[in-house]
Amino acid sequence: MFRLNLFLLLLIVLCALAVVTSQHRGRKLFQALEAEQEKVRQLDVEYGQLQIEMSTWATHPRVEKIARERLRMVVPAPQAVVPVNLQEAR
Template sequence: MLRFNMVLLLIVICCALGTVTSQHKARKLFQALEAEQERARQLDVEYDQLQLELSTWATHPRIEKIARERLKMVVPPPVRVSAAAAAAGGR
């Protein structure tokens, strides 16, 4: 009977250690999950900031200003087409 009780005690101790180990692993995995979710939120914020910056850099007035100042570009004068040339080109 003593031997049977010792075997049962050993089984109970092993089950308790297994439970503690699995809970510890679960907590570690949960912490890792939380850290990755926080990183994903940070990346979303950074992406939104980059999208805003991209839209700022690509605005029409900014591009036109750079074209005029740096590249010395000008808007071409409108082309005047005579009525005869317009009628001949429309065929």
């Protein structure tokens, strides 16, 4: 009887340690999950900011200004524009 009680006590202690260990591991994993979700939120904010910045850089007036200043492009005179008929080009 004493051996059975000792065995059961040892089994209970081992089960208790396993429960504590699994709870600790679960909490650590939950903390890691929360940290990764925070990173996702930060990356979403940064992505939104980059999209706004990209749309700002690609506005028509800005592209036209760069074409005139850096590339020295000018709008051709109406007489210099030659329309192309796509039906005849085939």
